[in-house]
Amino acid sequence: MGSVPFSDTELFDGFYGGFGGGGGCGHGYDEYGLGQLGASTSPVLADGGTEEADGAAASTELLEAPKRKGDRRSEKAAMALKSHSEAERRRRERINAHLATLRTMVPCTDKMDKAALLAEVITHVKKLKTSAARIRSHCAVPADADDVAVELVSPDAASPPPSHGGGLLVKATLSCDDGADVFADVRSALRPLRLRVVGSEVTTLGGRVRLTFLISPPPGDDAGLAESVRQALQSVLDKANSALEFAPRASLLNKRRRVSTFESSSSSS
DNA sequence: AAGCATTAAGCTCGCATTCG
């Protein structure tokens, strides 16, 4: 339509005043005294006059000083604008790169626009969550959230080994991050209780671990033992969580965090 | 084919927030 295509705007690097894009916001670029910046040999000063006119009118040091100061200010503002503009471009590229990644992860999204893509991703994630929940209900996979569960179960439900006598069993389950110390911590926590463990099971998935113990309690003290085991396992969780509090600050910040541009390969200059 | 409306995408600006 007779205007400069976006791809050609690089020609006007630093020349904001000459390009019409985004010019309708009610604020002209001259608001900054930047008119024709970069392309003009007689830059407009903040007060509206040109350097040539002012220079002819007064050549004393006293008058020159503030002028150079204004020049520097507009140069500085122009640099800030350019920098901000480039940062915005990088931001858009980052967003688009991640959207492209999402496109590769969800089938049949090639022709979708961004809004439809995001809607499809939401649907897809919901489906995956439902599937995960279904699988979890059938298999003993670790829970997403840290959890300690202790319950009394009948030997039938728990399918204990033949060595078990026949009374109620204590079934204790711990789900947490699969850290290097988990097993040692659990062992340390349970050892003082002098338990008779008749069965155990370990499941790990995606950096999470789920430990299940079947314990044969002493006669008449089911509830007491269950509570002791629960406290012991809870102490393991508490220890792990307190260790997290001393982890690098970045992992705990809920403020908006700055992320360096493009964790992927593309580096813009 | 021309004209028009709609939509998607990119650009810039100004303000708010965060960081050093």
Added chain:
DNA sequence: CGAATGCGAGCTTAATGCTT
């Protein structure tokens, strides 16, 4: 406190589809 960054809004342009 100034610089850097994030974000929403308003704008333009290009592409697309529909009607005449």
